[in-house]
Amino acid sequence: MRKGIYLRIALIASTVVLAIVFFLPNTPLFELMPHWWKKNMPHKGIVLGLDLRGGSHLVFEVDLKRAREITVERIGMHLGSLLEKKGIKPSVKVEGEKIVIQPVSDEVKKIIKENYPDLSLSEKAGSMLCELPESAFKRVEATSVEQAIEVIRNRIDQLGVSEPAIHRQGDNEIVVQLPGVKDPKKAVEIIGKTAQLEFKLLDEETMLWREIPSIIKAGEEDVFLKQWNSRIPEYDEIVFQKIVNKETGEVYKRPYIVKKETLLTGDLLAEAHVSIDQRFNEPYVSLRFNEAGAKIFEDITGKYVKHRLAIILDGNLYSAPVIQEKIEGGNAQITGSFTMEEAKDLAIVLRAGALPAPVNLIQNVTVGPTLGRDSIEAGKMAVIIAAVFVSAFMILYYRLSGVIADFALILNILLLIGALAALNATLTLPGIAGVALAIGMAVDSNVLMFERIREELRLGKTPKAAIESGYKKAFWTIFDSHVTTLITAAVLFHFGSGPIKGFAVTLSLGVAINLFTALIGTKTVFDFIYTGKERKSLSI
Amino acid sequence: MIQILGKTNIDFLGKKYIALGASCIMIILGIFAIFQIHEGKANLGVDFAGGLSLQVRFSKSITLSEIRTILDKTGIKDADIQDLPTEKKILIKLKKQQEGTGDRIEKVLKDSLPDKEPQIESITEIGPKIGQRTKKDALLAILAATAGILIYIAIRFRFYFSIGATVATFHDVMAVLGIFYLLGKEINLIFISALLTIAGYSLTDTVVVFDRIRENLGKVAKGSMTLEALMNKSINEVLSRTIVTSFTTLMAAVALFFFGGEVLHDFAFAMILGIIIGTYSSVFVASPVVLLLGKNSLIKK
DSSP states (O other), X not given: OOTTHHHXXXXXXXXXXXXXXXXXXXXXXXXXXXXXXXXXXOOOOOEEOHHHHOEEEEEEEEOHHHHHHHHHHHHHHHHHHHHHHTTOOOEEEEETTEEEEESOOHHHHHHHXXXXXXXEEEEETTEEEEEOOHHHHHHHHHHHHHHHHHHHHHHHHHHTOSSOEEEEETTXXXXXXXXXXXXXXXXXXXXXXXXXXXXXXXXXXXXXXXXXXXXXXXXXXXHHHHHHGGGSOTTEEEEEEXXXXXXXXXXXXXXXXXXXXXXXXXXXXXXXXEEEOTTTOOEXXXXXXXXXXXXXXXXXXXXXXXXXXXXXXXXXXXEOOBOOSOOOSSEEEEOSOOOHHHHHHHHHHHHHOOOSSOEEEEEEEEEOHHHHHHHHHHHHHHHHHHHHHHHHHHHHHHHHHHHHHHHHHHHHHHHHHHHHHHTTOEEXXXXXXHHHHHHHHHHHHHHHHHHHHHHHHHTTOOHHHHHHHHHHHHHHHHHHHHHHHHHHHHHHHHHOOHHHHHHHHHHHHHHHHHHHIIIIXXXXXXXXXXXXXXXXXXXX | OXXXXXXXXXXXXXXXXXXXHHHHHHHHHHXXXXXXXXXXXXXXXXXXXXXXXXXXXXXXXXXXXXXXXXXXXXXXXXXXXXXXXXXXXXXXXXXXXXXTHHHHHHXXXXXXXXXXXXXXXXXXXXXXXXXXXXXXXXXXXXXXXXXXXXXXXXXXXXXXXHHHHHHHHHHXXXXXXXXXXXXXXXXXXXXXXXXXXXXXXXXXXXXXXXXXXXXXXXXXOTTSSOHHHHHHHHHHHHHHHHHHHHHHHHHHHHHHHHHSOHHHHHHHHHHHHHHHHHHHHIIIIXXXXXXXXXXXXXXXX
């Protein structure tokens, strides 16, 4: 069977060359390659998983229920102001996902239908019930998640993380991967902040009249709201300002009564950055609205001179300055005893825009850089030791044939690394375990063949004949055992997440490549040594 | 020629009832473990149970009771504190995570043990929903892998053989699961991957034995040999390769166990158990099951 041997040698040699070319980017040698090489040849190589290079794997869930409510609230708010402009004094209430409007008249119906043809109207007990069809809600849900991804991407860009990965998972989940992130806590905070900036009018009259307490303890907000919500007018709501005692660090809340109507939101912001107040040496966030926003801001400040305008972020009041005069040009400030760090983070989220709905962090796997480094070292060590022990054993036990098996083993590792690099696969710690196990299993095929060859030799066959029939008879055993391992690897790949997928990839590639190295690699060497001239003995 | 074993002639199948008895106990233990896991009474990893887990590294060695006292003082009472195989490292797990608990633990450790320089090496926070989903996925994965292997064996082998192989594989997985449960080791996603790998790998040895039995079945004339004797002969013939193949993979698993770092420690341990038990079952479970089921039909050929 010397036939085709040179072809097979050429095949093996070319796969090795390919493997090296693909793996080169992972070695320092790549830097030494000429420019044309770096430009045209594979340059990505194997990617390290987050568990090895350190970093955060975060999964956020978009609160779709809230997204639906927000949409309904916005429509309700808009309808209210439209009807008011037409001279109708309407009552617009939002109950869950329904808008309840009074009075009922043909004119009201017409205005609603003109502006929101999607809404289905029905009359009930003297009020009009407006509902969005489910299909419209589905669109809202889909766009909310898309927008959230966009906003999160903007925010991460400002964090300066290299190679972040952001993608959607399932219906309403967003996966964010931040390799090598320095301060994961801060990243979570910045990504997860809704950053809904709202300008509302303070209802000073009601506040005075109702004698609302000036301060409560943090944590008592819910109890307070229960007590007070019934005592304020329907068009008002209570928001809190956080007060920190700078000496003791204790946190208090100051309740304010504001008008529910949102006069202006952060959607119309053009710019947000940190400035320092010269008098108090305190940082604040200065805002600039875009043209449309500036116009609205001018209108508001013109209309409500001497009133207090509440600046509310995610339901928390930051400051409520008195409007001294009409402000043109659309510049505003948020003060509120920030630390420099807080002010910077706030500017980032405002610049990047608000999330369309709140998001909740439902999974956070963060690995520090030291653990990642330790893991790589430990993994490398384990792989090297496994390889050394296994190959030493093979030489001891099978002598020259053991050397051939070790050649196949090295070929196997080389091709495995090359294949991982060619696929730009992500190497994880379990993936390294997969490499180690693949080493252990790689020689299995050779053991099966060698044992078979020994058996054939015992029957008195010549080395050449023993090799031939040994290979032939061991083939199906090897094939069967490989296929079962491949089945489990495929299942792991399908069901597993990040690290586990990495394991499935290395294990399945290792096993598949093993079929090649064991059946073609070692066979070629055997043929080369033993078939030219008929040898009398076989070192096995 | 070095040989671990010369020509052997061991009566493996003579011990089939003892072996099957022992194996039944292992399987029952494994099934019991599954029920305990379902009830939430096993040491489940946060990836299944949900919650918070922190791996903390210290510059000097530390005892679990030290940590326990510090956390108790802070009012973090339901924390589960575990040793890691590497010195100076501990794992703190909390079933229910509240916002900021991780920060609180970090702060209190840094304040109480400044000279031991605690450093949070990894944080895993899993919401209950994700935990449930992971559990479901793991279960599906196990079912899918089992089905896949079953179908493949059913195609490649005759009916009784596929039953024998399936029982042996099931036995291996249950035994490793049972032992992990008894030792109180953490049942997590990496462990499940180890179980599936074991399922795939333990078949290797079984396939080697079955192949030889099949081959010998084709050789013997009708009535010249009992099935039991033929099986014994086949197992003895392939015994050395069964042991050598297991041994090489075992070496890799042992290397991972000692040098692979704490994350892979339990994974490697599961693999070691699985390889040993898988080798045992290919001889003492797979063939006896085939023998008990197909005594008459197989040899008549």
